[in-house]
Amino acid sequence: MQITIKDVAKHANVAPSTVSRVIANSPRISQKTKERVRSSMEELGYHPNIHARSLANRSTQSIGLVMPSAATKTLQNPFFPEVLRGISTKAHQNGYSLYMTTGVTEEEVLSGVIEMVQGRRVDGVIVLYSREDDKVVQYLRQTKFPFVVVGKPFGDASSITYVDTDNYLSAREVTKHLYNLGHRCIAFIGGSDKLAVTQDRRNGYATALMEAGIPVREDYIARAEFMTKGGAKAVRELLRLEEPPTAVVVSDDMMALGVISTLSEMGLRIPEDVAVVSFNNVYIAEHSNPPLTSVEINIFGLGFEATNCLIEQIGDSAPPYGKRVIVPHYLVVRQSCGQKKAGQPVE
Amino acid sequence: MQITIKDVAKHANVAPSTVSRVIANSPRISQKTKERVRSSMEELGYHPNIHARSLANRSTQSIGLVMPSAATKTLQNPFFPEVLRGISTKAHQNGYSLYMTTGVTEEEVLSGVIEMVQGRRVDGVIVLYSREDDKVVQYLRQTKFPFVVVGKPFGDASSITYVDTDNYLSAREVTKHLYNLGHRCIAFIGGSDKLAVTQDRRNGYATALMEAGIPVREDYIARAEFMTKGGAKAVRELLRLEEPPTAVVVSDDMMALGVISTLSEMGLRIPEDVAVVSFNNVYIAEHSNPPLTSVEINIFGLGFEATNCLIEQIGDSAPPYGKRVIVPHYLVVRQSCGQKKAGQPVE
DNA sequence: ATCAATCGAGCAAGCGTTTGCTCAATTCTA
DNA sequence: TAGAATTGAGCAAACGCTTGCTCGATTGAT
Numbered sequence: 001m002q003i004t005i006k007d008v009a010k011h012a013n014v015a016p017s018t019v020s021r022v023i024a025n026s027p028r029i030s031q032k033t034k035e036r037v038r039s040s041m042e043e044l045g046y047h048p049n050i051h052a053r054s055l056a057n058r059s060t061q062s063i064g065l066v067m068p069s070a071a072t073k074t075l076q077n078p079f080f081p082e083v084l085r086g087i088s089t090k091a092h093q094n095g096y097s098l099y100m101t102t103g104v105t106e107e108e109v110l111s112g113v114i115e116m117v118q119g120r121r122v123d124g125v126i127v128l129y130s131r132e133d134d135k136v137v138q139y140l141r142q143t144k145f146p147f148v149v150v151g152k153p154f155g156d157a158s159s160i161t162y163v164d165t166d167n168y169l170s171a172r173e174v175t176k177h178l179y180n181l182g183h184r185c186i187a188f189i190g191g192s193d194k195l196a197v198t199q200d201r202r203n204g205y206a207t208a209l210m211e212a213g214i215p216v217r218e219d220y221i222a223r224a225e226f227m228t229k230g231g232a233k234a235v236r237e238l239l240r241l242e243e244p245p246t247a248v249v250v251s252d253d254m255m256a257l258g259v260i261s262t263l264s265e266m267g268l269r270i271p272e273d274v275a276v277v278s279f280n281n282v283y284i285a286e287h288s289n290p291p292l293t294s295v296e297i298n299i300f301g302l303g304f305e306a307t308n309c310l311i312e313q314i315g316d317s318a319p320p321y322g323k324r325v326i327v328p329h330y331l332v333v334r335q336s337c338g339q340k341k342a343g344q345p346v347e
Numbered sequence: 348m349q350i351t352i353k354d355v356a357k358h359a360n361v362a363p364s365t366v367s368r369v370i371a372n373s374p375r376i377s378q379k380t381k382e383r384v385r386s387s388m389e390e391l392g393y394h395p396n397i398h399a400r401s402l403a404n405r406s407t408q409s410i411g412l413v414m415p416s417a418a419t420k421t422l423q424n425p426f427f428p429e430v431l432r433g434i435s436t437k438a439h440q441n442g443y444s445l446y447m448t449t450g451v452t453e454e455e456v457l458s459g460v461i462e463m464v465q466g467r468r469v470d471g472v473i474v475l476y477s478r479e480d481d482k483v484v485q486y487l488r489q490t491k492f493p494f495v496v497v498g499k500p501f502g503d504a505s506s507i508t509y510v511d512t513d514n515y516l517s518a519r520e521v522t523k524h525l526y527n528l529g530h531r532c533i534a535f536i537g538g539s540d541k542l543a544v545t546q547d548r549r550n551g552y553a554t555a556l557m558e559a560g561i562p563v564r565e566d567y568i569a570r571a572e573f574m575t576k577g578g579a580k581a582v583r584e585l586l587r588l589e590e591p592p593t594a595v596v597v598s599d600d601m602m603a604l605g606v607i608s609t610l611s612e613m614g615l616r617i618p619e620d621v622a623v624v625s626f627n628n629v630y631i632a633e634h635s636n637p638p639l640t641s642v643e644i645n646i647f648g649l650g651f652e653a654t655n656c657l658i659e660q661i662g663d664s665a666p667p668y669g670k671r672v673i674v675p676h677y678l679v680v681r682q683s684c685g686q687k688k689a690g691q692p693v694e
Numbered sequence: 695a696t697c698a699a700t701c702g703a704g705c706a707a708g709c710g711t712t713t714g715c716t717c718a719a720t721t722c723t724a
Numbered sequence: 725t726a727g728a729a730t731t732g733a734g735c736a737a738a739c740g741c742t743t744g745c746t747c748g749a750t751t752g753a754t
Contacts, residue, residue, distance in 0.1 A: 002465070002467065002740085003465075004739090004740055004741085005740065005741060005742095006740080006741095014703070014704085015703065015704045015705075016704090016740090016741080016742095017703075017704060017705080017706090017741095017742075017743075018702090018703060018704075019741095020741060020742055020743080021703090021742090021743090023741095024742085028701080028702065028703080029702070029703080030701085030702060030703090033702080033703080045465070047461065047462060047465030047466050048466060048740080048741075049402070049466055049467050049739085049740050049741070050398075050462075050466040050467065050468045051397075051398040051399075051401040051402040051407070051467065051468075051739085051740080051741090052398075052402050052709090052739070052740030052741040052742090053740080053741055053742080054398040054709090054741090055396070055398040055399050055402055055708095055709045055710065055711090055739090055740080055741075055742095056708080056709055056740080056741045056742040056743085057709085057741080057742055057743090058709075060398070062446075076425075076428065076429070076432075076630055078423075078425065078428075080428065081423065081425075081427065081428045082423070085423075088447065088449045089449075092448070092449050092450065097446065097447065097448050097459075098446070098447045098448075099409075099444065099445070099446055099447075100435065100444065100445045100446075100447070101439070101444050101445075102435045102436075102439050103439065112444075114394065115394060115397075118349070118350075118392070118393075118394030119394050119395060119396055119397040120349065120396055120397065120398065120710095121397045121398075257631065257634040258634065260634075260636070261633075261634050261636070261638075264636065283423055284604065284631050284635075286608075287604040287605065287607075287608050287635070288631075288634070288635065288636065289607070289608070289611065289635060289636025289637075290636075291608075349710085351709090351710055351711090352710065352711065352712095353710080361733075361734085362733065362734045362735075363710085363711080363712095363734090364711095364712075364713075364733080364734060364735075364736090365732090365733060365734075366711095367711065367712055367713080368712090368713090368733090370711095371712085375731080375732065375733080376732070376733075377731080377732060377733090380732075380733080395710080395711075396709085396710050396711075398709085398710080398711090399709070399710030399711040399712090399739090400710075400711050400712075401711090401739090402709090402710080402711070402712090402738095402739045402740065402741090403710080403711040403712040403713085403738075403739055404711075404712065404739085405739075467740095
């Protein structure tokens with residue numbers, strides 16, 4: 001069987017409680033005893049049973065991760081691995097490990113979360129998306145379990161701690177950038193309308209247009225699924241317009257890849273015929289052809305900060321109110337958006 | 348506090364043990380009692396405490412995942428998210444959840460694994476890579492803890508259960524494909540030599556050349572890191588040769604992206620000047636420019652099967668000897684390798 | 695030298711489940 | 725109708741660890 005604390009105790013000639021306190025490095029134990037116990041642990045190859053420990057002190061050292069339903073699909077978007085990297089780095093630094101459940105439907109995800117929480121399997125939860133009317137967030141909030149959202153939550157955001165980038169601002173900047181390059185017919189392709197990120201980016205886009213005195217055209221705003229296939233369809237529709245856009249703001253790199261390959265297939269050149277900019281600056285943005293101009297949002301940092309906030313909450317060193325952390329972004333200009341051309345025909 | 352089994356017992360007017368048996372759906376409990384208890388559980392919103400259960404039970408329902416050290420880097424390669432999808436799907440189907448530790452150095456990873464195993468935190472482990480002289484596998488094997496390797500293990504592979512694709516064969520086929528397209532100067536760019544996958548693919552490549560009566564040239568075999576940066580350097584060196592290759596077999600899609608963008612920068616056309624084929628058929632292979640010809644290895648299936656094997660082992664319905672599962676592959680031809688040209692100048 | 699204060703370590707009661715045994719009540723057999 | 729067999733449920737002992745309390749031994753103050 002496993003080596004228990006009792007075995008160590010016997011071997012070191014002390015009581016189990018003493019061993020326990022040695023592990024916790026309690027000041028109540030003399031240095032000499034500590035050393036004796038430690039060497040016994042070493043010698044026997046002792047490792048504490050985590051379940052027993054959690055049971056006794058009601059703390060697991062782990063963090064629950066909630067992916068959007070159909071997590072499994074989602075993992076195809078490099079956003080998630082990257083945010084996972086951030087989370088895992090910080091978690092590891094603080095001795096936490098990660099616990100994932102997945103589910104196909106929203107219900108499954110919710111019940112997974114309930115199990116984590118009620119089953120005391122984790123000390124806190126990170127929600128990796130933000131969607132309107134989300135049951136998971138509702139539940140978490142109502143049970144007052146420590147949690148952090150990546151992305152801007154809906155509803156009473158002020159009471160929820162979250163980590164986000166300023167999607168509104170970055171979309172505004174990006175659109176402005178296109179305007180400055182001479183574009184006047186600028187379209188927007190976004191993902192699911194239920195997602196906060198889509199809404200924010202669309203609003204930023206619209207604001208920039210208005211600031212430039214360009215009317216916002218409904219037929220320039222397309223919606224598609226986050227993955228690349230969706231992008232293709234949206235593009236075809238936009239280009240069928242009688243005054244097709246000369247530039248598109250795409251809400252996600254992966255979709256932008258779809259857009260680009262569709263455009264190529266249609267025989268259009270990028271950026272000469274259509275300029276493309278997008279968001280996230282995912283790893284492959286740099287290696288697409290042409291390389292994507294994209295907003296670097298520091299996904300890693302998002303995950304890292306979220307974990308940081310969560311750990312604060314768990315150790316209740318966090319304030320009782322919701323905290324928000326905005327991770328800075330910047331535009332990475334590559335070929336897909338083109339250069340400013342002097343004397344570009346305008347309007 | 349939490350709602351425990353005792354609360355439910357009291358509420359339903361039975362003993363805790365009865366509640367426990369209801370949860371386990373034991374036949375020793377009458378239908379009537381079961382219903383009464385179930386409705387009590389429902390009413391009180393009871394969820395079993397997982398740690399208590401594991402402690403009593405000596406089974407967690409979770410699977411440990413071991414990523415290569417610097418997991419965090421690794422997550423950038425879409426291979427991992429994808430294999431994770433497979434694992435998570437199967438795990439979820441069988442009521443297992445996933446537990447990840449990460450570490451930067453090999454030592455850290457090992458100690459994470461030891462903690463999982465000795466701490467009885469997981470029921471089994473999946474190792475997501477296969478490297479020569481790997482401490483983790485050594486440890487796992489020696490403790491006889493259930494585990495499965497994704498990739499072909501080194502050493503006495505026959506006693507280890509693993510899931511893999513036939514890298515040797517696929518590399519041979521791919522090289523043959525290039526040969527059939529008329530190429531005679533074919534290079535190979537692989538990742539770390541310590542990895543089984545690199546070795547196998549290189550060997551397959553070499554075999555194909557020999558079968559075609561083409562001598563294997565050392566200077567046509569380059570090594571690079573798995574990620575794209577490495578690819579760039581390898582390419583420059585190859586093209587500096589006095590008889591530069593007209594085709595390259597690249598051991599990984601991500602590296603291939605690097606190769607392609609380097610070639611483009613150097614003003615070479617793909618596939619006209621240099622043909623490129625690679626492996627894994629990762630999501631973006633389809634959307635690169637030009638789209639990559641790549642070997643579909645069904646990464647998802649790899650993860651899925653690995654989990655399957657592990658669950659078998661855990662429920663000891665598995666044979667005591669190592670089992671191997673080979674997931675089939677096939678070549679997906681896209682633009683990067685070019686078409687056969689009649690009368691292609693040969694040699 | 696006496697008593698209080700301090701220190702180091704052990705006792706034992708949890709933490710929430712599971713499970714082998716026991717036992718009362720019911721049903722069946724002869 | 726008595727006794728055996730069966731059924732349904734409870735008792736209590738684990739599982740391995742933590743922690744409030746107790747207590748003997750040492751130290752220090754007077």
